[in-house]
Amino acid sequence: MKILGIIGTNSENSPTRLLMQFIKKQYDEKAEIELVEIKDVPMFNESKDLSDKEPFISIRKKIEAADGIIIGTSEHNRSIPSSLNSFLEWSSFSVHPFDGKPVMLVGTSITRQGSASAQLHLRQILDAPGVNAIVLPGNEFLLGDAKHAFDNDGNIEAQRTVDFLGTCFNNFLRFVKVADVLQTPDEVRFEPGDYKVTTKGHNGELPMVVSFSEDRIEDIEIDTTGETQGIADTVFERIPQAIIAGQTLNIDAVSGASVTSNGVVDGVAQAVKLAGVDPNILKKRPKPSADTVTTPLEYKTDVVVVGGGGAGLTAAVNVLQAGKQVMVVEKFPAVGGNTIRTGGPMNAADPKWQNTFAALPGEKETLEEILNMDEAEIDAEYLADFQELKKQIKAYIDSDGKYLFDSALWHRIQTYLGGKRTDLKGNEIHGQYDLVKVLTDHALESVKWLESIGVEFDPDEVSMPVGAKWRRGHKPLKNQGYAYISALQDFVNQNGGKILTDTPVKHILFENNKVTGIVGLNADNRKVIIHAKAVILASGGFGANTKMVQKYNTYWSKVDDNLATSNSPAITGDGIRLGQSVGADLVGMGFTQMMPVSDPETGELFTGLQVPPANFVMVNQQGKRFVDEYESRDVLTQAAIDNGSLFYLIADDEIKKTAYNTTQESIDEQVKAGTLYRADTLADLAKQLDIKPAVFEETIAKYNSYVDAGKDAEFGKEVFDLKVQKAPFYATPRKPAMHHTMGGLKIDTKTHVLDTDGVIIENLYAAGEVAGGIHAGNRLGGNSLSDIFTYGRIAGKTAVKETCEK
Amino acid sequence: MKLIGIVGTNADKSTNRTLLQYMQEHFADQAKIEICEVKDIPVFNKPSERVAPEQIRQLTDKITAADGVIISTPEYDHTIPAPLSNLLEWLAYTTQPLQNKPVMITGASYGVLGTSRAQTHLRQILNAPELKALVLPGKEYLLGHSLQAFNDKNVLVDTDKAQELDEYFANFVDFINKVKG
Ligand SMILES: Cc1cc2nc3c(=O)[nH]c(=O)nc-3n(C[C@H](O)[C@H](O)[C@H](O)COP(=O)(O)OP(=O)(O)OC[C@H]3O[C@@H](n4cnc5c(N)ncnc54)[C@H](O)[C@@H]3O)c2cc1C
């Protein structure tokens, strides 16, 4: 702990100095104590500010760096010496180094009372708002008759006095720790949303809308249509800007318009209260520094990319490869987004490679189903491709192929069929043909391109990502999603690209119907303005924004308020709103994908006992099964929603052994934490879950009989492995979690963002999950990665060609 | 009657100076008020020789010759400004001219409270044995919102406050006469 001792007098021969030196010597081992003199600091003068000059400035820095301060004062005329007084005035004038610092007082005097009155004055002074120190209460150390208190070595002679000083000093060290806690700012958590309040204008009340995210005031809009122009305009511009930049309500009024200024601050305070936060916390925050409010950081570049996930970084690399400048603006402290969370394999048909692998049982049957499909079910634009695919399949089956079949057409038709869905309102949706064609025709090129910038794929394994429906996954050798992000990020950094992290983009600059750049806000709350020839939106979907999912949802019968998500918390649909602010059209927004079997709190997959679907035994909150556990993700999800979302995966000791990514230790911990249930009998397990034991026992007995029969009379499960029979028994609580949002900005095959009339918005491009139209009602596992790397490349190249080379 | 008015700050612009100037004019028929500054007084550092510097000696002579002293103080950080305490340290440590001298305290500040804490401290300080001034008891004069209190001719425009000051000053004159006996 760092303690600074201030010798509060300028007199040469002062017992106060002896006392401070004694403290330093005596408590050297308990804390790092440094002493400073104030005697060379000039007399305070309001009209001649010297607080940015030496010697004051060095002392100020020492105060700021210290954990606690001890001030030693003498007593002059019942008060503190004018030299100390003057020093404290400097410390309260244009700088405030004592603000929030723990301070201990000690004092001497040559009379018997030993600075009692001076210390009382000093307490009051330190308490003044300009000084604002936190003074240790009680522990009043007064050294009276100070001339005779020290021996020749500078030690205090009276042992009782030394003991008392020691007590005071120890108490102070403890106090410093407490004061530290006091200094941690109050945490705020707003209820996100838009709140309507009013503020005072010259012509009466003005309506105003304040928008909050969980931790910030995001936007303040004042409807000034009823207001006369003039000075108030400055208020309506500057005050909201200052509030947002500083995230504070401690705002100076615009001079000459204090009533209107305070009106705006009061209005925002009302909204803060409505959002569930005490406005006084924000009033106590520091004022926004002049810097943050007034001078934005400004840049100029060729192409600016919003979002540093897979799509954004891919676009950036392509801009650099075309010899142009690029800046990537990323909301979070690190790039990666959802891409870094992926399992890794990306889909791309590469028949030459796939044909070297043997076919697996069942694959031929899947292909035969296509031959038997009714062509009337195929949408017109896909029909020609469908018929061509049938020829390919026929040839493969006729030649009695024993190898793994694939083609770009097969990938295309699977993407199309996999995405075809009908929502609750009866609207049918399927992937837009030209977008799906580009995706499936160029996915392999994307794999090769990734290889060219250093992503290594495993040539020995062709994998089938969960929900992919076919084995065409190219799996990176390195760790999952990190393999892509690290290669892309390195390329950008090593080739002159600039990545700004911690800078969410807030606005698109739009002049004369053209996009001209973006405005973001960095971690210091400073505006970042980037002027660019093109803007590429690559900010991902909106899976972490439940309100937005609820707003657009047309697919699920219900979306819970406390829906968990597998997504990064940054994925809140910002790019979609940015696009809309310049007129972009949206497509397929009502369709989202959930992971049905997820942790109810965190949305993670691998908590509890996550086992292969053949061993899934799902029971609802009444203890009954409710679905064929082998069903597809969206059927499981809807079934869970219909049963109140929360359900349990039941396991016995044998099933437990088939769980992924867990250990006995972790299981024991979760049981202890109450996030996983374990019991020696089924009845006891039921009781823990608040389920009637008899009902639960019957459910399990029936399930076990279906396993024996290889057939499920109730729900039609066909693939079984183990029965539930060996204690201990387990129940893992599960809930569907938001995983992927298929809808988004409407784009064309060149990644142009289209407006509601289908017209290209000039200089604006979008790629990745932020765009819609491809995966439609359901995305195949492994197809996102094909999408973001294919359209990310197109976006980078097109932006350069159209805006930098014309 | 001869009075010394001490401006309790070294600032270039001070409403406490304005207040004394107003009193100087306004009470010209009752007393001759000479205004003295604390600006150019050297920094007090408790020299081992108890010798007053030139400025202190001059001011001491003036105080000794006067019938009473008016100190008008701002409030800095809940107390009196250092330049004023600096002056009082010199007087206490060297010449001690305030012993048994009638003193009237006024104070002007920009805020509402009008120097009340600083005046309380000043009374305690003036009561210290080495100063031992006779501070007019019972009454206080606090001029809050001092920036708005005067017009551009330095006239105290707040009539309530002006009347209060008249009464306070009359009390002080009485007090001086009683002390003189
Ligand atoms: C747990 C998990 C596993 C998955 N597994 C697979 C898989 O195995 N295979 C597959 O194909 N797909 C998978 N997906 C889906 C896939 O990861 C995503 O669809 C894909 O990564 C989206 O890439 P993107 O570049 O569009 O967005 P992201 O990678 O999400 O990147 C968007 C970036 O934009 C940033 N951003 C957001 N708002 C702003 C703003 N206002 N200003 C600046 N930056 C902003 C974000 O912080 C983020 O870094 C998975 C998804 C998850 C969540």
Ligand SMILES: Cc1cc2nc3c(=O)[nH]c(=O)nc-3n(C[C@H](O)[C@H](O)[C@H](O)COP(=O)(O)O)c2cc1C
């Ligand atoms: C260092 C400093 C500290 C101050 N502290 C206080 C205070 O504690 N209370 C108060 O009412 N005013 C405080 N003020 C503001 C004063 O009211 C104002 O500056 C002064 O009193 C006006 O009187 P003047 O015109 O004589 O300077 C402070 C001013 C300064 C420069």
